[in-house]
Each structure stands twice: as structure tokens, then as C-alpha cells.
Amino acid sequence: MPSLEDLVVLARVLEADVEKLVYLAVPTESDARRELKQAQAAGGKEGERQAVRLRQLLAARREARRRKALELLRPVPSLRRVPFAGDVAAGPPKLAIEQPGEYTDVLDAAVDYALVVRGDSMVGAGIEDGDTVWVRRDEAAKHGDTVVALIDGEEITVKHLVEENGHWLLRANNPYKDYPDIPLGPRDEIIGVVKWVVKAPGPPPVRPVK
Template sequence: MLTRKQLELLDFIQKRMDRDGVPPSFDEMKDALDLRSKSGIHRLITALEERGFIRRLAHRARAIEIVKLPDAMLRPGFSATAAQSGFSPKVIEGDRPAAGPPRGAMAVEAAAAMELPVLGRIAAGVPIEAISEVSHHVAVPGSMLSGQGQHYALEVRGDSMIEAGINDGDIVVIRETQTADNGDIVVALVEDQEATLKRFRRRQGMIALEAANPAYETRVYRDDQVKVQGRLVGLIRSY
């Protein structure tokens, strides 16, 4: 897996080669990645070469050739932030589903799809009131469901997670869990009253809920103020 800076550099090199037909200079790479010196670019270039993504050609100026691209960069809406975080949305497209049976997942086609309850809306912005009632059901491919435990879906409201590939109006698929690792995107219940979709971090005994949009500040809470309600495993987008 590439680091965020490695992904950013590879993406920058590809875009410049597509535009100009030649790779950018080391100075241009340094400026694009906001690094202080070219030595950092040398290290990133070496790492990309060792992993087989680029090749340096001898005796040629700007002698870099892209050999392959990681799967994350081939997906629409790629961002280095989302790819490095460990979550890359599994997106399926479809129309809004009609109302379905009572709450609970139900097999529609064996191993092909499941119907999950959509438990209302979740804020990808400032927290909104906690969600508890089923609004409708949505069909989800079985391959999208991750690990053990129950799953449910929520409709996203807000744009604080756009750099993680999560847009206003998307349906997110959540696996129920009360624990999370640093970097996971979770449904967090704040002070038993408000629910929000954010990236989870532990910091010196506190919990930080990070947005994936620079317009939103990171919110930091005491450990006892935040309860993890589930972890993001998939996404459904309607057009």
C-alpha cells in the first residue's frame, strides 16, 4: 500500500505527463507536494520505483516512466486522502428504493444481495440528532458487506467527507461495532444525543472526529462523550 505522499506524487506525475508529454521537474514536484527540499522527492521516487510503479531511465532529462497505477487511482473521484486512510468507497449506482419490510436485513437473492434498513440521515457536517427509525430499505450487494455482525444504511447529509469520496445524498453502508481503529470512518454518537459520520482518531486519551474537508474543523471530545455505533464498509450513489 502506498502512503498518501507517494500517491500524491504519482498522481501529479501522471497528470503532468498527460498534459505536457513529459514528467515534471523535481522542483515542480517539491512545490506541488509542499516539501521543503528535493531530498524528500528523491525518497518518494525511490519508493515508487522499488514498488514497481515508475521506472527511471538512464541518461535522459526528467527520465521517469509510469509503469502502472494502483487500483485506487483508476477509480472515479480518486483522492490521496481517502486512499491512504484505508477506506476506498465501494460504490454502486441505482435509483432510490421503495419502502420495504420491517427493520432487519433480508436476503433478496442468495449471496447476491441483501436488503438493509435505512435508519434515516447521518450528518457529514455538524452533528444532527441521533437516528433510530427506519425510513426505507435498500438492496446491497452481498460482496459489499464486511466481516461479522449486523449491517444497516444511512443517508448522508452534508459535505464534510467529500475528500473521502462521500457526497451529500449518498447512502452509506455501516457494519455495527462499538470499537474502531485510528483512521476508520465511523458513525459516532456524541453525548448520547447527536450522530455524525467522521474519521476516528485517539489522541492522548481524547477522541478526535476528523472531517475530510478542510472547511470543517476537527472536533475533540473526552472518551466518555463518544460512542462508536458502526464502521463504514460501503456506499451507494443515486443520480
């Protein structure tokens, strides 16, 4: 069975997506994890060989998802035209990035991409469902910044970056709902700092029926 590095090479030679090759080998991630537990329980040389193979395939799947998410955030040559990279969750993290289908002009040349916010976890910071955030990709994030984070290599969310007791975490900002903090782990990364928020038009007023 190929290693993660070999899968990447094979994908390039065959002009195929790494994720497709992984999915051909492992129907679902839950099946692979179940087989991995069985192989570890079986022990012996054969069990260890199967466990190594399955760990490589699961790692390849995670890396394929990470690459798929990050490749959508590449800046375009013009600094004043940036790609819409899909939606970002302002709520529980979720798979939210879609293929960018259009670009937008920005007034600030120091931003790299735009995302449409979905959810209400950041309303206390003035970021509401349907708003567009302009994001700087390479700026070093610091305590208190509003950031776009990649969780577990595949899920994207927008939250405040907070340092408490030597630990970094993501915190929502909604005075009406209690969203739990998200501790940052070794596979999580900050992929942008929100620089501007473009408000979406509000709904029309509701008039009482006479």
C-alpha cells in the same frame, strides 16, 4: 419521584414511551437544569431532595433519547436486506435519525444498516451530501476508520476516527472548510464503521444561454 429504573418499568407496564413520561414530569430540559441550579443553591434537605429528583429526570431523558436513536439501528434477519435508518450528519452533529421507512438490498452481507449522508464535512473522503453509506455495526473501530458516532447519547455524525497523543477524536475531511475536531467523551460511542459508499447521481450540466 421514580428513579430512572422505575421509569423504564413504568413505561413497559403502561405501554408508554419513557421519553413521554419524562416530558410529562419536566416540560423542557432547560427548565429542569435551571430548577436544578436553584435547588443546589438552596441547599438543605429539601434542596438536596429536589436536586436528586431533577438529576434522575435529566438522566432519564438522556437515556430515552439514546434508546430512541439506537433502536432504529437494529439489524433485520436477512443479511442482504438492511434498513435505511434515516440521515447522518456530515457536518456539525445533529439529531438526524428518522424512523426507517424502507429497506435496501446490499451486495456486501457484512453490513447492518444504511444511512443517507447530509452535509459536506467528508467530501475529502469521497462522501458527499446525498450519498448512502453502508455501515457494519459490531466491527471494532480503529484509528483512521470512517465511523458513525453517537455524540452525547443523542446526536449522530459520520467522521474519521483519529487517535492523537493518547486521545480519541472525530475528524472531518473537507479541504475547503475548517471543521473542528470532536473529542470523544465518556458518553460518546462508536456505533458503526462505514464499509461502502454508494454515490448519489450528480446534477445535470448547466449549459450557457444562447
